[in-house]
Amino acid sequence: MYSNKILGHKNVLNRLKALLLSKRIPPSMIFNGRQGVGKFIVAKEFAKSINCSHEKPQEDNLSLDLFQNQNETEKKSDSNEVKPCDNCQSCKQIEVGAHPDVRIIDSSFQGFLLDEDIKKQKKLKIDTVREFSKYAYKRPLLSEHKVFIVNDADTLTTEAQNAMLKLLEEPPKNTFFILISSQKNTFLPTVLSRCHIMEFGPLSNETVEEILARNNISLDEAALLSKFSGGAVKTALDMKTIMEKLxxxxxxxxxxxxxxxxxxxxxxxxxxxxxxxxxxxxxxxxxxxxxxxxxxxxxxxxxxxxxxxxxxxxxxxxxxxxxxxxxxxxxxxxxxxxxxxxxxxxxx
Ligand SMILES: [Zn+2]
Structure with missing residues (x-):
């Protein structure tokens, strides 16, 4: 449903780009902000940029093209810009969720692991943390870095969070954890203190409207839905489903x-x-x-x-x-x- 182009979140994207360029990416990060503003998409694009194997033409080869809301002149003048190519094996595999070193931990992962109905996975459990910890301590298979994106990480039980502490504090070499959350106050203080927190604000109505329009929603509908969205694309799409039904x-x-x-x-x-x-x-x-x-x-x-x-x-x-x-x-x-x-x- 979503396009891969990232819109909005300019401050967060600037910070991520600076981290990439400085090659000092914190091993454990929390992407916090209300549901449906694009945290997961940013995390995925970030993972692509970390692992993109496309040969870069410039000496400084770690960068991120996340500046979709800059105008073209600004974009061209940015000499460090090298976007994830979206063409190399790594980018392609991350895009479809098949990269062996970039794991998405979510209710689907847990449902599959526990052989239970995905819809019933309301909390991420300790068994899930134990399972992905195993991968975290193994060598990467395809790329140089391993990235674990834990979606809805605010549903990790206390036990599960405690089980993650060691990983977050002393992550295996070249391993990054991104915890996606809409309620960071559900994390234990010990987890919070080990993570670099990125706050995602709501998108502007105009940005939501543009994202909806890019995803084949008519301009009239996009204009109306963006007003209901509270700055979250997910809310706008939920509204669309309800309104069509009613x-x-x-x-x-x-x-x-x-x-x-x-x-x-x-x-x-x-x-x-x-x-x-x-x-x-x-x-x-x-x-x-x-x-x-x-x-x-x-x-x-x-x-x-x-x-x-x-x-x-x-x-x-x-x-x-x-x-x-x-x-x-x-x-x-x-x-x-x-x-x-x-x-x-x-x-x-
Ligand atoms: Zn690539």
Whole structure:
């Protein structure tokens, strides 16, 4: 779904590039920031740059082309720029997740290891750490460096984190660990203190819009979804899925709000997550209407609607069942002509 081009995160990318050029890459790093802003893609591109075997034309051959948001003139003037080639065996294997020295540790890795359903791997366990530790102490097979990217590393259990301490403190030679996290406060202080932390902020709406457009989402949809995204591409894509699902519903039916709630996922944590996104869509749409309308009475009504929806969102955070919250919010918004689909607005 995602394009490999990295957009945004200029400060982080500058720091990573400086580390590469100085050849002083910290062995253990945490990439922290909200979900869906591109931390994993940056980690993968970083791993490519570390191991790219393409012969570099310049003497300083460690570099990283992560400056997609610079203009062309700036890019050309950057004499140290040598991007991961994306063509050598190393780059190609990293791209498809098949490089023997660049391991992605995540729920899939654990599910495969434990012979369990991937969807049930909510936490990364000590067995998983023990397994990849074995690889960490072996010699690299293809490239000079080994890179372990631990996705959702904030789900590592306390036991698993403790099992990683020695690796993080005294990593085997030419081995790097990148822990991807959206809640670094779940790490033990002993883990945090051993890692170099890179903070990823939210992307701008414009950047999210551009990433969506590059991934074959129409310009109209990309523009609207980016407003809901809170700076995260994942949120925008989740919103898209929900809106496509819900826009098929007949808004003239008296059952409309109940149909929405009946379509929430069965697992309660997923239902709550989706309900949160639905309320965000309703809030953003109400806000958009509020700022474009001139009639003062209607403006007051919409302002009150925003207040009420915000109140419902608070209930959701207090573990009230999502079903009645969504039904109430959807029926109140419908009274003001605000629905959950997004095609109609642009294509009617
Ligand atoms: Zn390469």
């Amino acid at each position: 826009q098929k519903l007949d808004t003239s039916s008296t059952l409309y709000p109940f149909k929405i709630s009946s379509m929430l996922p069965k697992e309660s944590y997923l239902a709550r997550e989706e309900a949160r996104l639905i309320l965000n869509i309703l809030l953003t749409k109400t806000h958009q209407k509020w700022i474009t309308i001139n009639d003062s009475n209607q403006k007051t009504d919409l302002k009150n609607l925003i207040k009420e929806t915000l109140k419902l969102k608070t209930f959701l955070n207090q573990n009230v069942m999502p079903t009645p919250i969504i039904e109430l919010a959807a029926s109140e918004c419908l009274k003001h002509g605000i629905t959950l689909g997004f095609m109609k607005k642009y294509h009617e």
